[in-house]
Amino acid sequence: MTAAATAFAVPSVLVFFTSATLIVVGATGVISLKNPVHAALSLIMTLFGVAVAFVAQSADFLAAVQIIVYAGAIVVLFLFVIMFLGVDRREQVSVEPLVGQRAFAAAGVVITVAGLITLMARSHWVTGAMSVSNGGVPIATGQGNVKELGTAVFTTYLFAFEATAALLIIAVVGAVLLARRERTNQGEETGS
């Protein structure tokens, strides 16, 4: 922030519009492309845009996790299931199963988003006390705050962290149980 009072640094504006373009174009592709494989690739584009926004707001660790976990694992899982099921044929998106469904959905979404933005614009965007959970110490910006994040996860949120371990184990067991094919006693319907 140098001369003009209203000016933000040009790089941060460029980064914002880059990430906004990636996010909006990718998200529009997810909801409009017919082929599920193309939709999954558009989803990767959106996830990269969100990662750019994370880096721009000095959440470096989360940006790395976003790329590794989302783009690297979740979207690959999506693609794996799409290819595994062979459902990469095109969905018929021109027909509308329920009359007026798209119009009602669009109206509801527009009203919700516009109301949210109007509400925030007419009051304060962000309110609250600063740096409550780190004892009044502002988090580091610009040089990464992985250390603060690790400290928070392993002290304040330790119980939640352990609970996510149990959650992941349960999810893996559930997925194996759901996807397993009963090979014995083929004649009768077994399980679900």
Added chain:
Amino acid sequence: MNVPAAWYLVLAALLFGIGAYGLLTRRSALIMFMCVELMLNAVNLTFVTFSRTLSDISGQAIVFFVMVVAAAEVTVGLGIVVAVFRRRSSTSVDELSELKG
């Protein structure tokens, strides 16, 4: 000086709206899962923006947990899609109407 938090919040609201519209209109269960991921990412972006603006690390810690829960949700959800596809040979949610009264 970074851009104001309001820009990122409006962007997150737009992303949430796009994801909600896709969830309401698409018929394929796989695409609907992707739209849920879009909405989760919008909320994550909001959390990170609030974390930056309030200079508080809790927002980023919560985003970390949201990502873990999203991974678990996708694992189980795709397992269900595979199980349903094995019975019905389709992922369209319109054909799952056994519980209709």
